[in-house]
């Protein structure tokens with residue numbers, strides 16, 4: 001891994017994930033959760049301020065040391081206990097059926113094999129536990145889609161593997177989960193980056 005990927009990209013990506021305008025989306029994503037939650041692609045811990053108080057423990061999976069460091073202040077401020085449980089959401093060193101719920105935000109776009117990560121989450125989440133996903137992805141409009149295809153090669157370099165044309169709803173439905181609700185819309189900003197999906201699955 002080069003200097004850019006190790007040191008520069010995580011700072012750019014974490015800053016892109018920081019706007020307070022994302023707060024409503026993050027809050028909707030985690031509302032109603034309780035117990036122990038695994039979050040893969042934990043990043044700078046940007047969801048922490050939004051977790052309900054019923055969430056007692058978060059198992060965080062994050063490969064980037066820069067991201068882990070950048071999450072320090074939010075971890076300290078959180079009433080939840082945060083445990084680092086791995087570096088790769090595609091390969092979790094956890095037993096089957098060990099965690100209550102799972103959260104993934106803006107990371108199915110970046111994890112190299114998101115299908116594998118979703119199947120890993122299905123394996124470790126207890127039966128009846130929920131998956132919550134918040135993601136940008138493939139827009140419904142052909143004109144926006146064509147811009148997404150054009151921009152994706154640059155996005156992957158600048159944002160360290162981030163894809164613009166993945167379809168989070170399809171990925172979740174195809175990899176072991178039954179979707180129970182989906183909310184999708186454009187948020188303010190350039191359309192290739194701002195078609196958001198917030199979904200829940202069992």
Ligand SMILES: C[S@@+](CC[C@H](N)C(=O)[O-])C[C@H]1O[C@@H](n2cnc3c(N)ncnc32)[C@H](O)[C@@H]1O
Nearest residue numbers: 017041042043046064067088089105106107111
């Ligand atoms: C765009 S950031 C999102 C961070 C955070 N979830 C948020 O909402 O602000 C994507 C994150 O996925 C992480 N990531 C990349 N590959 C991963 C993998 N194989 N397993 C887990 N996380 C990964 C990156 O290091 C990065 O922190």
